[in-house]
Amino acid sequence: MQNEQKTYRIDGFSCANCAKTFEQNVRDISSVEDASVNFGASQITITGDASVQQIEKAGAFENLKVVDRNQPEPKKPPFLQKHRKVLISSLFMLAGFALVIAGSGQTWTTTGLFLVSILTGGHRMFLTGFGNLAKLRFDMKTLMTIAVIGAALIGEWPEAAVVVVLFAVSESLERYSMEKARASIRSLMDLAPDTAVIKTASGTKSVPVEEVEIGDIVIIKPGDKLSMDGIIRYGSTDINQAAITGESLPVMKLAGDEVFAGTLNGSGYLEVEVTKHNEDTTLSKIIRLVEEAQGKRAPAQHFVDQFAKYYTPAIMAAALLVAVAPPLFFDAQWAVWVYQGLAVLVVGCPCALVISTPIAIVSAIGNAANKGVLIKGGVYLEKIGQSRTIAFDKTGTLTEGHPHVTDFVTYENVEKETTLAIAAALESRSGHPLASSILEYAESENIDHTTLNIEDFMSETGTGVTGCIDGRTYTIGKPEKFEDAARYQADGKTVMIMKEDGHVVCLFAVMDQLRDSSREAVEKLHGMGVSTAMLTGDNQRSAGAIAKSIGIDEVFAELMPEDKLDAVKTMKVEDRVAMVGDGINDAPALATADVGIAMGKGTDTALETADAALMGNDIRLLPFTVDLSRRTLRIIKANITFSLVIKLIALLLVIPGWLTLWIAILSDIGATLIVALNGMRLLRVKE
Incomplete structure (x- = not known):
């Protein structure tokens, strides 16, 4: 079917360049419109139509296998089985060297041993290399194929064998390092059980999670992991939600509360109604x-891709020049300089450069996910660290998001009970966060507002609510210049007044509890050189008091939702800005900022709206995320610089004629190993 997209998990990638070759091979399938390989996640997304057999045929050069995307990756074979060809190739190579060292010299026997070593360890590389040459496609395997065959033609069989073995070892290292980086995602996939115990009319039965339907009742015993998302219909317990929200301590859950697949039940027995398919x-x-x-490639990855596009042809041109120029123009020996040209081909293999960025990005994003921070791409990972200002929404971000009434004052001798009932009736129709605080307060005072009839009700965002009851017009909104409000606002409270036919009849002072983590997070950000701002609809006096208690640098108060967007635009003129909000009413500001970070608490809204999400609503993870981002940027730059410098140093050895195939391949494998280990350091970054 045209334009249909399908994603498949691929098992067996050995290197980033092999992934690109596979991607191109799949694109060459006539029924495929486009194909995109995600090397970090070992997946391919295909637009068009292709069978599993066609996809595996496109990856036959690497013996790639297609596996079910929704299933965990297959178990890896034992070490000896996985690397048997490299080991066999190494043994034949060592046997050849043993004969040479023993004094046999280079005989037909030693040449045969080296040839077997080359064919055993490099036959797949040669198949890919010849295929690439036929299509005029030049990657590292193309370069290596030319170099090995060239070395054999000029009689350098021992070095040709060493090149093949060490290149195979280099690929194994690259595969291992990427698998290690992907392990954080595999660990997430293993969190949820494969089966669920559901309640039926005849008792209970265990079924695969794929067969569980919405509305089914799932039985969760003490100590069990939850297999499905749902609502608790019976029971109570403490649940460890670290897998979803990053919270280290278990959370108490009661009937009616939402629970998530992959979380761990404590000591209670639960019956959970399923709300989502697996x-x-x-x-x-x-x-x-x-x-x-x-x-989603980071800007640094785009640089590497563009660089490699010109780098590989340039290396081939340089190798050809080194091989033919000295003999043609300076009467040098052909054998010596052809050998040097082959060494240039080997040293030019961009293994380390190609892996320098993806391994860092995969490691960092995987580490963040395990800590409860969802970052939706390498580009956003970079931007978080580059942000010089972080703007916070107040309610639900710096505060708990559960305001409560601290003061209720009446005027003009009105009855408190009647006035509170009218206020509650009006606010029951409002969706504003502060409305719930008045309703909760009325309920705590045993006030019944349900019998009141409201006419001509209107609610205007940022202004308040209006309605008519018994022929009188009531409004609830901001205090404007009402003098009594000032003393409450000075304490950081939000004030609302209710008017009856234009006269003030009562005042509500509302306070939202600050998060315990807010001050700590802001202090850490300041220590990292990040300035902070608060965007709120509160009046200037109240907002200023809260900002001062936390240590916020700049306050934008009395903002309508569209004003928050303008405030972000204003800050962006000066520098890069990240915006932190609840992911719903702050959506315009989140979208306008260089990077939007939602307070998640495991909600779908947060997952879909922002560029990143703090799944546990803990903003102490924000400094960790900024630090992780900056470390990632430093490691990517260090990896790219090191990869290029080591190549340059090796290439400079051509001038005095010191470059050998040994040095070339050792510089390549050494650079790949160092770059991989450096990128994997991001897996160990802690809060």
């Missing part, structure tokens, strides 16, 4: 978004 659970979405994030 592929739609929050954990599944997190895994899917993290995998997609690993495929």
Whole structure:
């Protein structure tokens, strides 16, 4: 079917360049319109139509296998089985060297041993290299194929064998390092059980999670992991939600509360009504978004891709020049300079350069996901660290988001009970966060507002509510210049007044509890050189008091939702800006900022709206995320610089004629190993 997209998990990638070759091979399938490989997540997304057999044929040069995307990766074979060809190739090579060292010299026997070593360890490389040459496609395997065959033609059999073996070892190292980086995602996939125990009319039965339907009742015993998202219908317990929200301490859950697949039940027995299919659970979405994030290339990755496009042809041209120029123009020996040209081909293999960025991005995003921070791409990972200002929404971000009435004052001798009932009736129709505080207060005072009849009700965002009761017009909104409000606002409280036919009849002072983590997070950000700002609809006096208590640098108060967007635009003129909000009413500001970070608490809204999400609503993870981002940027730059410098140094050895195939391949494998280990350091970054 035209334009249909399908995503498949691929097992067996050995290197980033092999992934690109596979991607191109799939694109060459006549029924495929486009194909995109996500090397970090080991997946390919195909637009068009292709069978599993066609996809595996396109990856036959690497013996790639297609596996079910929704299933964990297959278990890896034992070490000896996985690397048997490299080991056999190494043994034949060592046997050849043993004969040479023993004094046999280079005989037909030693040449045969080296040839077997080359064919055993490099036959797949040669198949790919010849295929690439036929298509005029030049990657590292093309370069290596030319170099090995050239070395054999000029009689350098021992060095040709060493090149093949060490290149195979280099690929194994690259594969191992990427698998290690991907392990954080595999660990997420293993969190949720494969089966669920559901309640039926005849008792209970265990079924695969793919067969569980919405509305089914799932039985969760003490100590069990939850297999599905749902609502608790019976029981109470403490649940460890670290897998979803990053919270280190268990959370108490009661009947009516939402629970997530992959979380761990404590000591209670639960009956949970399923609300989402297996592929739609929050954990599944997190895994899917993290995998997609690993495929969204950072600017540094685009640089590497563009550089490699010109780098490889340039290396081939340089190798040809080194091989033929000295003999043609300076009467030098052909054998010596052809050998030097082959060494240039080997040293020019961009293994380390190609892996320098993806391994860092995959490691960082995987580490963040395990800590409860969802970052939706390498580009956003970079931007978080580059942000010089972080703007916070107040309610639900710096505060808990559960305001409560601290003061209720009446005027003009009105009855408190009647006035509170009218206020509650009006606010019951409002969706504003402060409305719930008045309703809760009325309920705590045993006030019944349901019998009141409201006419001509209107609610205007940022202004308040209006309605008519018994022929009188009531409004609830901001205090404007009402003098009594000032003393409450000075304490950081939000004030609302209710008017009856234009006269003030009562005042509500509302306070939202500051998060315990807010001050700590702001202090850490300041220590990292990041300035902070608060965007709120509160009046200037109240907002200023709260900002001062936390240590916020700049306050934008009395803002309508559209004003928050303008405030972000104003700050962006000066520098890069990140915006932190609840992911719903702050959506315009989140979208306008260089990077939008939602307070998640495991909600679908947060997963879909922002560029990143703090899944546990803990803003102490924000400094960790900024630090992780900056470390990632430093490691990527260091990897790219090191990869290029080591190549340059090796190439300079051509001038005095010191470059050998040994030095060339050792510089390549050494650079790849160092770059991989450096990138994997990001897996160990802690809060």
